[in-house]
Amino acid sequence: MPSFVGIPLKLNITGLSFDGVGVLANIRKRVHFCFLSPEDAMTAVGPDEEDEESKKEKGGEEEPKGRFGGLLQEIKVESEIGDRVAGKQSLKNVGKVERFVLDQVRRIFEEELVYPSFWTFLI
Template sequence: MSLELDWSTVDYELTRSVHRFLSEAFAATALPDFVGPISLDHFSFGDEQPDINILDITDIDKQFLLPDDDHESDEDQLPPLPPRSTSRSRSHSPAPFNTATLESDSYTHAASQAGAGYPPPPPPLSSAPSPSFQLLVRISYSGNLSLALSTSLRINYPSPAFMSLPLQLSLTDLAFQGVLVVAFEGGKNRIHISLVEAPPPAEAEAPTTSTSLASMMAATSASRPTTTTTTMTAAARAATKKERFLRSAHVESRVGNADKHVLRNVGKVEKFVLDVARTTLENELVFPNFQTILF
């Protein structure tokens, strides 16, 4: 089922949330010693919306649930307790007034009033939790989303940080494709988000079941790029695996101070930045990794 989005309604709060998430991701990325801290200066969703198709709506996969959630789900399956008795135990010490009799008389009087035309007291209000479900959403995007980064290139000889060159980067024209798994936990007010590889075109046209989701998860985990590449062929395969979600992007670079000599479009720097972006995506969102958002 295809979805039409009003991309113009993307507000400042959502943009700022994504900006904060990306800033934290870049700050947590391991960098080589010749690159300084990375700062995200600008982020924009652009004005071209992605192509979104809902493949399936299912129950939440257990791999997104925390251990305490499994324990609570087991408790939910226990048989209900018997109704609590409203009788009171009698006191063994003498008392001038029989409070049980007074309470019984009061209850009888209230019951007679209800039977005589008085409306019964309203039942206590109970707020039912929001339903929990999981969406499988196929996303294809090729648009003008953009972000700008600033960092520095460091020369560590003859001493650490002996020289530093400012570096500005811009990333535009992203091409992305994958299946987004969005699990809503209504009772916990949590949303879990992860990425799996898109099924082949023939399977994408057919209704997606939880079994095919399991196969997509297994295929995504099995094809994750590894760092134990010892040959050029293995390294090329790892690079191809990293490109399975972020297919392409246009990177522009500028090295040096604007008022002095500037080097533009340094190929090795641009390749490194694109590799960092793909690695961050793999480590933060690609299954079995996922992000949890509280709402």
């Protein structure tokens, strides 16, 4: 017989920065929306002016990191496992839990919103 244990878990997302290119297509009575991958975004938009200047300073060498290093640039998560309200001990900032949450958020974001995946809205 399976048994389950409930553990109070509190997650706070304290910082989120995003850098990407979105694509919006209006086809008939539907609007399709997605983000481009960093490689596709560089092709569609072109290099940033800052990237061009840094290439000139470094003798034209290309750097793998550009403006579009990744869509979700920074996410900060603070975790707390346990119930402090009831006067019991709790664990704060558990690294494995935070890394797991961040990996899942990035994976879901890239699988659901980055081309060839897209969201369709009826208008």
